[in-house]
Amino acid sequence: MEKVFFIIIASLSVAAALSVVAQRNTLYSAFSLIGLFGCLAVAYITLQAHLIAAIQVIVYAGAIMVLFVFVIMLLNIREEELRVDRNRLLIFSVPLGGLLFGLIYFGLKNFKIDEIKGAPVGTSEAIGQGLFSKYLLPFEVTSILILLAIVGSVVLARREKDGDIEDIEDDEQVVKVSMAEKSKVEETKE
Amino acid sequence: MLTTDILIEWLVKIGVVFFILMTAIAYVVLLERRLLGFIQMRLGPNRVGPFGLLQPLADGLKFLFKEDIVPLEADKALYVLAPMIALVPALMTISVIPFGDKIVILGREIALHITSVNVGLLVVFALTSLGVYGIALAGWSSNSKYSLMGGLRSSAQLISYELALSLSVVGVIIFSGSLDLVEVVKQQNSFWLGFIPKWNIFTQPIGFLIFLIAAIAETNRVPFDLPEAETELVAGFHTEYSSMKFAMFFIAEYANMVTASSMATLLFLGGWYGPFVDKFPLLGPIYFSLKILFFLFLYIWLRGTLPRFRYDQLMRFGWKFLIPVALANVVLVAGLALLIY
Amino acid sequence: MSELAKYNEVAEEFATEELVLNMGPQHPSTHGVLRVVLKLDGEIVTDLDCDIGYLHRGVEKICEHRTYAMIAPYFDRTDYVAAVSNGLCYVETVEKAMGIEVPPRAQYLRVALTELSRISSHLLWLGTHAMDVGAMTIFLWAFREREEILKIFENFFGARLTCHAFRIGGMSYDAYEGFEQEVKQFCDRFPTRLAEMEQMLNSNRIWLSRTVGVGIISAEDAIDLGLTGACLRGSGIEWDIRKAHPYECYSELEFDIPYGENGDTYDRYLVRMEEMRQARRIVIQTIDKLPTGAVTAARVPKVLKPPAGDYYHSNESPKGELGIYLVSDGSTQPVRLRIRPPCFVNLQALKKMCVGRLYADVVAVIGTLDIVLGEVDR
Numbered sequence: 059m060e061k062v063f064f065i066i067i068a069s070l071s072v073a074a075a076l077s078v079v080a081q082r083n084t085l086y087s088a089f090s091l092i093g094l095f096g097c098l099a100v101a102y103i104t105l106q107a108h109l110i111a112a113i114q115v116i117v118y119a120g121a122i123m124v125l126f127v128f129v130i131m132l133l134n135i136r137e138e139e140l141r142v143d144r145n146r147l148l149i150f151s152v153p154l155g156g157l158l159f160g161l162i163y164f165g166l167k168n169f170k171i172d173e174i175k176g177a178p179v180g181t182s183e184a185i186g187q188g189l190f191s192k193y194l195l196p197f198e199v200t201s202i203l204i205l206l207a208i209v210g211s212v213v214l215a216r217r218e219k220d221g222d223i224e225d226i227e228d229d230e231q232v233v234k235v236s237m238a239e240k241s242k243v244e245e246t247k248e
Numbered sequence: 249m250l251t252t253d254i255l256i257e258w259l260v261k262i263g264v265v266f267f268i269l270m271t272a273i274a275y276v277v278l279l280e281r282r283l284l285g286f287i288q289m290r291l292g293p294n295r296v297g298p299f300g301l302l303q304p305l306a307d308g309l310k311f312l313f314k315e316d317i318v319p320l321e322a323d324k325a326l327y328v329l330a331p332m333i334a335l336v337p338a339l340m341t342i343s344v345i346p347f348g349d350k351i352v353i354l355g356r357e358i359a360l361h362i363t364s365v366n367v368g369l370l371v372v373f374a375l376t377s378l379g380v381y382g383i384a385l386a387g388w389s390s391n392s393k394y395s396l397m398g399g400l401r402s403s404a405q406l407i408s409y410e411l412a413l414s415l416s417v418v419g420v421i422i423f424s425g426s427l428d429l430v431e432v433v434k435q436q437n438s439f440w441l442g443f444i445p446k447w448n449i450f451t452q453p454i455g456f457l458i459f460l461i462a463a464i465a466e467t468n469r470v471p472f473d474l475p476e477a478e479t480e481l482v483a484g485f486h487t488e489y490s491s492m493k494f495a496m497f498f499i500a501e502y503a504n505m506v507t508a509s510s511m512a513t514l515l516f517l518g519g520w521y522g523p524f525v526d527k528f529p530l531l532g533p534i535y536f537s538l539k540i541l542f543f544l545f546l547y548i549w550l551r552g553t554l555p556r557f558r559y560d561q562l563m564r565f566g567w568k569f570l571i572p573v574a575l576a577n578v579v580l581v582a583g584l585a586l587l588i589y
Numbered sequence: 590m591s592e593l594a595k596y597n598e599v600a601e602e603f604a605t606e607e608l609v610l611n612m613g614p615q616h617p618s619t620h621g622v623l624r625v626v627l628k629l630d631g632e633i634v635t636d637l638d639c640d641i642g643y644l645h646r647g648v649e650k651i652c653e654h655r656t657y658a659m660i661a662p663y664f665d666r667t668d669y670v671a672a673v674s675n676g677l678c679y680v681e682t683v684e685k686a687m688g689i690e691v692p693p694r695a696q697y698l699r700v701a702l703t704e705l706s707r708i709s710s711h712l713l714w715l716g717t718h719a720m721d722v723g724a725m726t727i728f729l730w731a732f733r734e735r736e737e738i739l740k741i742f743e744n745f746f747g748a749r750l751t752c753h754a755f756r757i758g759g760m761s762y763d764a765y766e767g768f769e770q771e772v773k774q775f776c777d778r779f780p781t782r783l784a785e786m787e788q789m790l791n792s793n794r795i796w797l798s799r800t801v802g803v804g805i806i807s808a809e810d811a812i813d814l815g816l817t818g819a820c821l822r823g824s825g826i827e828w829d830i831r832k833a834h835p836y837e838c839y840s841e842l843e844f845d846i847p848y849g850e851n852g853d854t855y856d857r858y859l860v861r862m863e864e865m866r867q868a869r870r871i872v873i874q875t876i877d878k879l880p881t882g883a884v885t886a887a888r889v890p891k892v893l894k895p896p897a898g899d900y901y902h903s904n905e906s907p908k909g910e911l912g913i914y915l916v917s918d919g920s921t922q923p924v925r926l927r928i929r930p931p932c933f934v935n936l937q938a939l940k941k942m943c944v945g946r947l948y949a950d951v952v953a954v955i956g957t958l959d960i961v962l963g964e965v966d967r
Contacts, residue, residue, distance in 0.1 A: 085326070085388070092381070099374075109427075112370035120377025121407070127381070128403060131388045131396075182367060182427060288729035393610050397632075397948075470723065471795050479618035479721045480952050555795045556723025558949045559632045 063104060071097035084130045088123060095119040109182045261362050262343075269342050273502040274304030280548045287552035311495040319391060319488050326389035331489065331496035334382025337375040338503040344368040345510050346430050348520045348532030360520075360533060361430070368429035369421070372511060373414060376466065379504065380406040383468075383475060383485045386497070390488040398484025401559060402475030405465060408566040409472075413462035415574035419455040419581035420448050420515045433519030447518040451584060454577045456516045458570055460546075463508040465566070468501065469547055471554040474562060509543035510536070607635060610948075614643045618721045618952045621962030625939070625951065632948050637940050641933075644966040652926040657683050657893040658757065660926070665751040667928065668964040670713050672752045673706035673742075674906045675964075680755045681836060682902040682913040686895035687757075695759040695884040696838040701772065701875040702745065703837075704868040706752070708779070709738040710907035711865050718858070718956035719790065722799045727786055734782050737775050744771070758889035769876050776873050783865060790858075800855040804942035804954040807852055814941070815934045818909025819860045820958060824852030830905040842874050854957040861959075894921055908932050908959055928967060932960040 074097055077090035095118045102111035189197050278293070278300065285292025294300040318324055345368075348360030365371050380403055387399015421427060424435040438446045449456045465472035476484035486497045513519060517539050520532035557565065613624040622643035628636035648667060652660045664679045665672035677699055684691060691699075716731030739749045744765055746752035754761050790796045806816070811824040821828055829846045831839045847863035849856025897919040903912035909931030916925040935958050942954045 085323075089326075089381075108365050108367045109370065112367045112374045115374035116370065116377055120374060120380075120410075124377075124380060124384070124403060124407060127384060128400075131384065131399075284725075288726050289733055290729060393608060397610075401632075470725075473723070474949075479723065480949050482617060552726045553789070554724065555719065555790075555793065555799055556949075557795060558799060558947055560947060561798055 060104065064101070067097055067100050067104070071101070085127065088126050088130055091126075092119050092123050095123070107181070109185060257356070257358065258362070261358075265342060265362055266339070269339065269503065269506065270499075272506055273499055274308070276502050276505065276544055277307070277498075278303050279544065280551070283545070283548045284552050287549075308495070311492055314491040316491040316493065317488070321391040322488065323389040323391070326385050327488075328493070330382050330386035330389055331493045331500075332382070333385060334379055334500040335496045335503070337378040337382075338500040338507065341372050341375045341507045342503075342510075344371045344429065345507070345514065346433065346519065347510070347536045349525070349529045351529045351532075364428065364430055367427040369417065369427045369432070369515075372429075372507070373410075376504070376507070377406075377410060379500065382497075382500065386489065387485040390485075392488050394481045394483070394487045395485050398475045398481045398487070401481075402468060402485060405468070405472065405474060405562060405566075408563060409462045409465035409570070412458055412566060412570040412574045413466060415571065415578060416455045416458035416462060417515060418578045419452045422578075422581055422585045423448060423451065429514050429519075433514055433521065436518040437521055445518055445521065447516060449516040451588075452516075452577065452581050454573065455581060456512075458574045458577065459512060459516065460543075462570060463512060464547065464550065465562075467504045467508050467547075469505065470551040471557050472562060473556060474559060505544060505547055506540065509540040509547075512543050513539040612951070614640075618717075619955060620717060620960055623936075623955070623960065623962055623965070625955075627948070627951065629948060634943050634946055634948060634951060637943050637951070639936060639939060641936070641962070641965050644962045646967065648967045649926055649928060652923055654922065656921045657895070657923070660923070661755070661757070662751070662753055665753050666963060667930065667967055668710075668906065668908065668911075668932065668961045669750055670961055671706050671710040671907045672750065673755075674703045674710075674904065675911060676753055676755050677703050677837075678902065678904045678906065678911045678913055680757050681904065682900060682915050683757045683893065683895060685902050686898070686900040686915060686917060687893065689758050689886050689889060691759050691837075691886055692883050693838065693880045694763075694882045695886075697875045697879050698760060698764055698884065699755060700837050700839065700842070701872050701879075702742075702752075702754075704871045704875070705738050705741065705772070705775075707868045707907045708865050708872075709735050709742075711861050711868075712738075714861060714907075714956075714959040715786065715858075718953075718959075719796075721952045721956040722796065724790065724793075724796065727789055730782070730786055730789075734779065737778070741768070741771050741775065744768070756885065757893060759883070759885035761885075763884050769879065772872060772876055776869050776876075779869055780866065783862070787862060797855065799949075799953055800858060800957075801853060802851070803854045803946070803950050804957055805851060805853045806938055806942055810941060811852065811938070814937050816909070816938055817931050817934065818905070818907070818959075819857050819864065820909065820935045820938065822847065823849040823857035823860050825850050830903055830910055834903075836902075836904055838875070841878075842871050844868075844871050854953055857957050892921060894919055903929065906931060908961065908964070909935060930964040930967060932958075932962075932964040933967075936960050936965055 071094055074090045074094040078087050078094065081087040081090060095114060099111040099114045099119075102108075102114060281303070282292040282294075282300065292300070293303045296302040296306045318327055343362040344365050346359075346361035346364065350357050350359050352358070383402045383406075384399045387395045387397070387402070390396075420432060424432040426432060426435075436445065436447050440446060444450065468475050474484075475481075476486065481487070486494055489497060513536060519539075520536040522531065522535035525531050525535065608629040610627045610629055611624065612627055613619040614622040619625060624640040624643065626638040626640060627634055646666075648663050651663060655663075661676060661679055664675045668675045683689075712731045712735040716728040716735075719727035719731070742752050743749050745768065746754050806814075806820070806824055808824045808826050811821050811826065816824075817828070825848055827846050827848050830836075831844075832846055844867045845863075847860045847867065849860050895915070895917040897917055900915040900917070901912060902915075903910050905911075910929065911931055912929030914925075914927040914929065915923055918924050939951075939954060939958060943951045946954075
């Protein structure tokens, strides 16, 4: 039963992942990616890691991809502009892809799925314990990093404009910054 | 292990809850129209059936038989997909919402929720955060400027108010120590001085108000109904939609209202608890529905009373007022929790 | 490379396009068939252009081919939400040209009906303006009150929209039996109903934030653009033709001219609300003082031939100064008849009020200008 379920989810994820790179329309690619995140979330659930599944959807599908879709929609890139010489790309992509597959193969050669199946790695308790004891320093450093990113984006987005619309402009910048902040909030919440 | 009787129980539960939800949505629409009529000194729909009770049926039929229009220049695949993306997460959230304690039917003990996830609260947030795609896509794929502006407004709004919404819930999580909705409700079961229920609304009223405001904004309702601001954007993101596709957005909006109301009930108003629930667990769903009804009434009441915010005011209110207050509330509640426990 | 040049280069690379939005002619809040071509930068209006004429019927040209008596009904169809006061302006113009004195009873009845129509026009404005800003309930409440006036009109004129009973030289018939009582009943009820609506809006913070400081027009600009009516008085200029050049029996009646300070949407809202109260005051006075006697002047010729010459007459319609410029050659038809529609002139302020503001403000400003496209396009 579980195996059948896994095969369905796995094949769906692979299909979605292929669709991400194969689609001509960037918006379709983005949606394939959201689909992929959804499949991964389901895979996490089968591993009893409900928290990770929920976070996966909230942060990646619900927040980061919204930004992606936003940008794609606003830029409105036409398909012709995206056409590139596929043969030339092939020269790089095939060896690189092969290398990646090799690495994954050697990395997972001795891995047994049963080892993590029963272990409570994905519960909120396990993650909380890990974050606030073993990984406390990296966790805090990451949050400072994100803070830097927020400050940086504010500096970059800041434009000098005169007139009474300045106030409104400010608000729009806040929206742009919000995404970075948001993912941080999601992280710190646990 | 998955046995046949468990499977049947699940299917029956899903079917019953789905049926109740859809009926509830249909009648919330009727309730809104009648109540608005009452507020506005008119009758509202009262012709179809007694007191207009069959009106939802007539509306549904009308939606079915309307012409289904797809604009010529629209991105057809996404145009068709958008209402589905809006509707599915909206209906899925009900699956993790508990509406009562365990009851015994035909000798079987049945828990009154479709499924219990130990991170139920997060699942609700995850699903509602997906709803934004439906609206953004609808706005983009219609290839209409009004739709696009509606889609953009709505995305910006949902992202902004989601923050305040999640922050306002942190206080509840601190109190209950669990993300499981059943646990959150059970923590509110006891009493102070024997008669004041230990509902979270009494310990964290600020959090409750923030949650309420943010939830209204999340469901795109007055006074935060900018994405479909009729007098500005014609109909916003669903300007070009007709027939059942429009109905799907419509159902999604009301399903979101029901979800938001039930979340407010679960988190702040003690869920299904009320007098005598311990003795008669069947009273639980009734109390739960009554509490939901209170919030739905609030939604409609607001719609009858308030004008609409302007885009910049909405953003300013969200970012410069709600979120700071919500952050302060988290600190406050954390201090309170230290005092109590 | 200097910092500025670098910045400019980056800015050019990420240059954005403006969105051109056709608002109307079919749009829920352009109050008819106004088409506004907006240039939007995000939500901010950078440029704006009004495209009018979708309701043009050539009223002025038609008038050149009708006798003076036949022209009158056309004026009910210019500003169709205040047909009474528009019709009044025309008959007054011809009366002025021919030197006809209207009997006092007719004058008082005319003023009573005109002021009622001012209330009904303002109620329609209030309803649609509030609706534009999102307050749905006010819309229906305002229409409920308007309905009361329309009932009186229906009894009086036999029509609810194109009310027409004014003739050159008086009225075509006297008031129906019970007219005074019905009007008084309405006047008794009206203040509480108006207060109810004000209660919903005046203390509402969202309403205030949507109207205060929105669509500001200074007194100088208002005069330069030729604004009249509440749009001018909202900017703090006390100008009302009923006081400045009294016509009919206005000089015998007591009323105040409300005026604002800041020239924003909220001030214009307050001005119009107070105008409704003042109009009610006038109506009560006319009903109390209503003289007896004939309603038609004794010596009105069967064939109307104003002496050759140019005539201009204007009155204070609910929207502002409605003027009629009449050129007569002494025949039975005017050589030229030009209407100065207050809505058309007031609409010119839209650009000044909206550029640099948000898109939602355009809707609020169109509402506050109180335009009727039938009059803008004629």
